[in-house]
Amino acid sequence: MLAAGAPSPTGLRVFPEGFLFGAATAAYQIEGAVAEGGRTPSIWDTFSITPGRVVGGHSGAVATDHYHRYRDDVATMARLGLNSYRFSISWSRVQPDGAGPANPAGLDFYRRLVDELLENGILPWVTLYHWDLPQPLEDAGGWPARDTAARFAEYAALVHRVLGDRVRNWTTLNEPWCSSLLGYANGHHAPGRTEPDAAVAAVHHLLLGHGLATQAIRAQEPGAEVGCTVNLYAVSPASDSPADAEAARRIDGLSNRLFLDPLLLGRYPDDVVADLATVSDFSHVRDGDLETISTPLSMLGINYYSRHVVAAPEPVDGVVDWRGGGAVEPWPGSEGVRFVKRDGVPVTAMDWEIDAPGLTETLVRVNREYPELPLYITENGAAFDDQIDGDGAVNDQPRVAYFDGHLRACLDAIDEGVPLRGYFAWSLLDNYEWAWGYTRRFGIVHVDYETQVRTPKASALWYSDVIARHAVADPQGAEPAR
Numbered sequence: 001m002l003a004a005g006a007p008s009p010t011g012l013r014v015f016p017e018g019f020l021f022g023a024a025t026a027a028y029q030i031e032g033a034v035a036e037g038g039r040t041p042s043i044w045d046t047f048s049i050t051p052g053r054v055v056g057g058h059s060g061a062v063a064t065d066h067y068h069r070y071r072d073d074v075a076t077m078a079r080l081g082l083n084s085y086r087f088s089i090s091w092s093r094v095q096p097d098g099a100g101p102a103n104p105a106g107l108d109f110y111r112r113l114v115d116e117l118l119e120n121g122i123l124p125w126v127t128l129y130h131w132d133l134p135q136p137l138e139d140a141g142g143w144p145a146r147d148t149a150a151r152f153a154e155y156a157a158l159v160h161r162v163l164g165d166r167v168r169n170w171t172t173l174n175e176p177w178c179s180s181l182l183g184y185a186n187g188h189h190a191p192g193r194t195e196p197d198a199a200v201a202a203v204h205h206l207l208l209g210h211g212l213a214t215q216a217i218r219a220q221e222p223g224a225e226v227g228c229t230v231n232l233y234a235v236s237p238a239s240d241s242p243a244d245a246e247a248a249r250r251i252d253g254l255s256n257r258l259f260l261d262p263l264l265l266g267r268y269p270d271d272v273v274a275d276l277a278t279v280s281d282f283s284h285v286r287d288g289d290l291e292t293i294s295t296p297l298s299m300l301g302i303n304y305y306s307r308h309v310v311a312a313p314e315p316v317d318g319v320v321d322w323r324g325g326g327a328v329e330p331w332p333g334s335e336g337v338r339f340v341k342r343d344g345v346p347v348t349a350m351d352w353e354i355d356a357p358g359l360t361e362t363l364v365r366v367n368r369e370y371p372e373l374p375l376y377i378t379e380n381g382a383a384f385d386d387q388i389d390g391d392g393a394v395n396d397q398p399r400v401a402y403f404d405g406h407l408r409a410c411l412d413a414i415d416e417g418v419p420l421r422g423y424f425a426w427s428l429l430d431n432y433e434w435a436w437g438y439t440r441r442f443g444i445v446h447v448d449y450e451t452q453v454r455t456p457k458a459s460a461l462w463y464s465d466v467i468a469r470h471a472v473a474d475p476q477g478a479e480p481a482r
Helices: 043-048 066-080 104-119 135-139 147-163 176-184 196-220 242-265 270-278 289-293 357-369 397-415 458-469
Strands: 012-014 020-024 084-088 123-129 169-174 225-231 234-237 299-303 307-311 375-379 420-426 445-447 454-456 471-473
Touching: 020 123, 020 375, 020 458, 043 135, 066 104, 066 454, 066 458, 084 169, 084 420, 104 123, 104 147, 123 147, 147 169, 147 196, 169 176, 169 196, 169 299, 176 196, 176 225, 176 242, 196 225, 196 242, 196 289, 225 242, 225 375, 234 242, 234 357, 242 270, 242 289, 242 307, 299 357, 357 375, 357 397, 397 420, 397 458, 397 471, 458 471
Parallel strands: 020 084, 020 420, 084 123, 123 169, 169 225, 225 299, 234 307, 299 375, 375 420
Antiparallel strands: 012 471, 445 454
């Protein structure tokens, strides 16, 4: 039998049997219908209508109208051959006050969506929190407040009671780095606060909420498959200097180890706690919290987009100020670290460097340094300036090349023994791209935001062919699949 990842006589590199190919979305980015069916505002509703917060003053009020068009969108998934669909639940649609009884109309929407997916042979993969905290919980303190973690566990149990008979795979949090440090340290995401000490508390309470939610779900279904999704980066120093190596250690700590270590090892990394000593005394951590946070996972989701190349701040009078003179950045205690763009490295429309080998590096590292468990790429994709041509097609070859390179990076990791079980392209649809509004397109399906017409791009058709073949072209052999 041909080994997974090895080139076949046809010039294809084959994925392991059972490998999942899916696509992912998030509720606020696609659903719209923000005031329908009993839904109440989340922090992103509030943030998006605050002047100056989002490019163009855009909001997710309509987004891609998935709330009304989900059947058509599921039909598109089926035509593309997706094995699985990763979507998030809008907390404020299901539990409008962030506590108390469920909203039946909100739950019914997700029942119908799950049923539609199952009827089309698509595995539903639920994310419980993708950044849209109900506004009443933010008004009560948000994620820096410990009580929010308890409310999240109650919400998780509520959703699981209703969907647990049909949903096998559960992700508690998506990218807690963003929810905590972009939301509370530099305020570039909702709720827009610039309080580094609160951001560090938010990190902990998000992770605590994950642990409590995992326990709550397993109390109802001991065998439930529950995981967490973290956004990870390969991190490299800009030079061989000790100062740049220290910059890389700091950013790796805040990007990666601040989340991986408590989740998988039951502790915060000592060096990162020391880096954060000027920001937080960690008095918000209570006895037993880390045991809860490190409740065993069924799988770990990894979102990967790019590599960080970093350098130390320029010294002033021979002194390096890691705090950056009070700069407002999402790197508490290390705000002064500089992020370096490398000459000749291509970038996406987000100005993120394209570095597929960094994905292999990240996967191998997680598998080497932490207890082994199934891994999934729960997001990977790229924004480009897509255009519909005169024939009504979107020939997004840069995205095809991006996916091709990163899928081959996945196979390289599998060849090195990484237990990678699936890949979810980000994103199924062009959508509301958070603080960038509708100015950045990540979808494999183009959306005309005025008419809501969907057009599968060349990348969607290419990905569909990869799924059908269960393989990508060997770069040494045949041309890529079309």
